[in-house]
Amino acid sequence: MQFRTLDEIHAFCRDLPQGDAQAATAAAARQASLTKPPGSLGRLEELAAWIARWQGKAVPRIARAAVTVFAGNHGVVARGVSAFPQAVTAQMVQNFATGGAAINQLAQFAGADLRVVPIDLDRPTADFTLGPAMSADEFLAAVNIGCAAVKPDDDLLAVGEMGIGNTTAASALCAALLGGGASAWAGRGTGVDDEGLARKRAAVDAALARHTALSDPLQIGAALGGRELAAIGGAVLAARHYRIPTLLDGFVASAAVLPFTSLDRKVVDHCRAAHVSAEAGHRRLLSELNLRPLLDLDMRLGEASGAALAIPLLRAALACHAGMATFSEAGVSDANE
């Protein structure tokens, strides 16, 4: 699945593929018949019905889970917005390849295929305090890289990112699309000190001032985002096209969908927020996206680490959904019988 123009993305978001309501209803009915008080598995019940809806099966399964990490570099790093040098993006991609990163352990533990997609690491986006980070064509190309990374027969997608400086881009997107200014959205990212945080906020405010004329959310995504963010957006759209339930990682991955949810917030109906990170703006962003996180463990690593960590919760939900006995099968008395 590929988009030839930004207009095609607009059109896609105007006529979003829908899930299978019948499968979701059948899943909820099955939950009500299982040997437990109704609703007592809480969100595990809702997760089973959500996966059922998007897989189109009353008793869904996750045979093939993909954890996909997009990587990009950012011109705004020249403004001193990160605690780490830009070279770390490529170094971490190498670390992913040799199996040494957190996401390697977490994806393996989750029984998921880890796919790492570095995008033009030797060609950072432009410094968006001076001009657009990307042209519309560059943005579209990155979106399409994200689309191409999704396989139609994936049962579950978890998306995340690696990119030194990308919490600055994420903050800029939030401020431009949701308001509030830099101070509402820019946090310490990988651990920037007070002076770095001040530089980061100044960069976001400078970017907002420079790009104030833009109104199309996709143009804003190009001007203030990054290649790995655009690719996450593309992957989320492709997952919607193929009806693959999708887990969003942290602050950056959540901000990455904003240009698209600004067209229609239902764009993320097939998504769940895997976790809320310790990054300052994430809780507010999830509230704006109407997404309630599954985990709240003070993580702030990126790399799809929170998304991968939530996969076992989904597998557990489906294990209960498929494996539990019904009241009649087990000979257990129902309430007030």
Next chain:
Amino acid sequence: MQFRTLDEIHAFCRDLPQGDAQAATAAAARQASLTKPPGSLGRLEELAAWIARWQGKAVPRIARAAVTVFAGNHGVVARGVSAFPQAVTAQMVQNFATGGAAINQLAQFAGADLRVVPIDLDRPTADFTLGPAMSADEFLAAVNIGCAAVKPDDDLLAVGEMGIGNTTAASALCAALLGGGASAWAGRGTGVDDEGLARKRAAVDAALARHTALSDPLQIGAALGGRELAAIGGAVLAARHYRIPTLLDGFVASAAVLPFTSLDRKVVDHCRAAHVSAEAGHRRLLSELNLRPLLDLDMRLGEASGAALAIPLLRAALACHAGMATFSEAGVSDANE
């Protein structure tokens, strides 16, 4: 490990076995060397150090995890406090035996041994609105059943319960040991209706009035608790003796440790709250116990279901702890190098 008298439990809680501070420090140092911004794995880092402390190993592992479910029956059920008939306790124990319950799926998914320990199901505790639920000897016997269920070479223990009516006992323990009266602690349990909730609160208030003369928390545990609650307490003490990190399930399991934490709140230093349930008083109870839950998924099933669901999080934490490369191994630049 067995206790011959309640005094021996008092003595144990006055001189609690300690964890291995050196192993915890070594684990934290290892975390700081791994290829991620310091602290960015959030609570996964703390969990690794916590397991290290209690297993006494800088790089701990979970080869043998036990999910232990104690079951008991409650005389107070005669007061109409539950949506389910008392027979369901034994029916669910049978369901556990044949593999049809949620905990069967969740324990299997977590790679844990499920141990179900029914305690005198045909001999419910006395109705505690009329007299003590258990004598001191009955309480002690149930504590010792809990102790005996813990194997010294378990690497991790997750404890939970099954017992129609036991959220009423748990509420009574909370009200007696923490104050606040029935309305602060009694919730809907398995899903009691408004009238049932009123009966439940009346039963708790009646019990508080009847047993007001008691001051020893263990005597209160006997008078207002239940056999499966006492057994959870015993299992937690035995796990402390063997230095086994322990996950507490929901409201009832958390209330079960109150008689012991009322002697010394450090009794649960080797424990983590696996989740906060949807049951009304649980969040407040965890706050009183100074335990921050790992999961918050609106579950309210009991059966150790929340505790079992948290086991994969611990395994994931240890996978990162053991498997990630250090900055020097991976050739990744550290912050501001």
